[in-house]
Amino acid sequence: MNYKNVITFILAGGKGERLYPLTKDRAKPAVPFGGTYRIIDFSLSNAINSGFKRIYILTQYKSFSLQRHIREGWNILSRELGEFIEIVPAQQRIGEDWYLGTADSVFQNLYLLEREKPDYVLILSGDHVYKMDYTKMLNFHIQKKADLTISVFEVNKEEASRFGVLKVDNEYRVTDFAEKPQVPFTLVENPSVSLISMGIYIFNTEILVKRLIEDAKKSNSSHDFGKDVIPSMVKRDKVFAYKFTEEGKKESRYWRDIGTIEAYYNSNMELLEIDPILNLYDENWPIMTYKPQSPPAKIIFLGKNVEILNSLISDGCIISGASIYNSIISPSVKIEKGSEIYDSIIMNNVYIGENCKIKKTIIDKYVIIPNNSVIGYNIEEDKKKFFVSETGIVVIPRGSFI
Amino acid sequence: MKNKILIIEDDENERMLYKEELEKEGYEILTASSGKEGLSIIEKESLNLVILDLRMPEMDGLEVLGKILSKRKHLPVIIYSSYSQYKNNFLSWAADAYIIKSSDMSELKNKIRELFEGQKDEL
Numbered sequence: 252m253n254y255k256n257v258i259t260f261i262l263a264g265g266k267g268e269r270l271y272p273l274t275k276d277r278a279k280p281a282v283p284f285g286g287t288y289r290i291i292d293f294s295l296s297n298a299i300n301s302g303f304k305r306i307y308i309l310t311q312y313k314s315f316s317l318q319r320h321i322r323e324g325w326n327i328l329s330r331e332l333g334e335f336i337e338i339v340p341a342q343q344r345i346g347e348d349w350y351l352g353t354a355d356s357v358f359q360n361l362y363l364l365e366r367e368k369p370d371y372v373l374i375l376s377g378d379h380v381y382k383m384d385y386t387k388m389l390n391f392h393i394q395k396k397a398d399l400t401i402s403v404f405e406v407n408k409e410e411a412s413r414f415g416v417l418k419v420d421n422e423y424r425v426t427d428f429a430e431k432p433q434v435p436f437t438l439v440e441n442p443s444v445s446l447i448s449m450g451i452y453i454f455n456t457e458i459l460v461k462r463l464i465e466d467a468k469k470s471n472s473s474h475d476f477g478k479d480v481i482p483s484m485v486k487r488d489k490v491f492a493y494k495f496t497e498e499g500k501k502e503s504r505y506w507r508d509i510g511t512i513e514a515y516y517n518s519n520m521e522l523l524e525i526d527p528i529l530n531l532y533d534e535n536w537p538i539m540t541y542k543p544q545s546p547p548a549k550i551i552f553l554g555k556n557v558e559i560l561n562s563l564i565s566d567g568c569i570i571s572g573a574s575i576y577n578s579i580i581s582p583s584v585k586i587e588k589g590s591e592i593y594d595s596i597i598m599n600n601v602y603i604g605e606n607c608k609i610k611k612t613i614i615d616k617y618v619i620i621p622n623n624s625v626i627g628y629n630i631e632e633d634k635k636k637f638f639v640s641e642t643g644i645v646v647i648p649r650g651s652f653i
Numbered sequence: 654m655k656n657k658i659l660i661i662e663d664d665e666n667e668r669m670l671y672k673e674e675l676e677k678e679g680y681e682i683l684t685a686s687s688g689k690e691g692l693s694i695i696e697k698e699s700l701n702l703v704i705l706d707l708r709m710p711e712m713d714g715l716e717v718l719g720k721i722l723s724k725r726k727h728l729p730v731i732i733y734s735s736y737s738q739y740k741n742n743f744l745s746w747a748a749d750a751y752i753i754k755s756s757d758m759s760e761l762k763n764k765i766r767e768l769f770e771g772q773k774d775e776l
Binding site: 361362364365460461464467468469470 | 722746
């Protein structure tokens, strides 16, 4: 198998409005995750670990921090060997609009496919967290002689309505597809389980180009893969569903669409479990990122009885006599004596003064929390000052003054 | 009402020849000598078809085609070129037909007729 025949597009243009205020100044794929990562690191690491090293990242909104992250952290491939990770801003090469939908974003970059002439095109979303070897999916695609293969994940029927849901025959050929249906299709063998699209597609290049052009000419199309292109293909092209298998696991359990503050918070918190279902410590499937040079985390005992339990503490942190429970502390955070942090996500370069109490709070980068602050204990009070999610997660935007 | 066709062709002799031949077929013909001029006519006029040369100075035909696709998605386009190698170019697939120029223009004429017949069926 020659993986040079594959071009990967990572769609990173989403506004991520439901992740506000984390997406106030950055695109959703650039939102920090798990202490030292950004969300897009997962798709990128998967692609590189799979050997797919010709990658275009399609961006549009607020892509500055995403671009910087890619430039600083992902300058690891060799252009001489035909490998690249290139950021492609919506540059209006063909059209004069911003990208209208996911399909339009690829359509507007047809010239890239023309330039590279790959046999297959892998399309990924830049805002999902999971570990996957795409070569297995490509082998399945080739073996089935498919025009399009969609990677699918099993969920309970009740959860399926938020996604694109597939109906398959016993060969896993897709017979129907509905985007966000009220009544989702279920598996014949198990009526409580539905197959949802993970937004991961492998297309034969020629069929992709034909269907994108067709879609571009339709005036009633929203130019979206899930809403328009895939439903139009199911009845006439060979569309197959590939059951997601997770790297390093017998059972596939972990795939997260980081769509909302709740989903974001929960999937971060899942990393703190004793045996997390997303294992970041697998040497065979490293998740790569950009890390600035910084010294090891330092925990200082100042005579007070302090505890640090069930937490991730990143490089460059100084914890001086503070207690931390069930929290993720990103690089270069400083926490002063007497403070207590519970169930929180603290991002890079945050300073937390003395005797603060912080619970169930996401603090974005470069925030200074003054001494004696109490956050996350009185939702009504917090709502006056901060963003508070539906389920009571407090979010303090980057660089806020308190 | 006559069907209105725009010919985008940088070579003046060819442009005039096509205009004459197609007027004989009963169409109303507009002409443009460059992609840029063609696009401004497309903006202003209500057209039924564009006949597009590919190799032109400044803006080539494929670029013009891309712009047509973003501005007037439903406007049919026939690529009329001396070169066949662009048939493999993905962008050229966005045209409704790709015809190689020949001294006898019957293939082009037939294709135009066919496209307009098809449009009638849709109405």
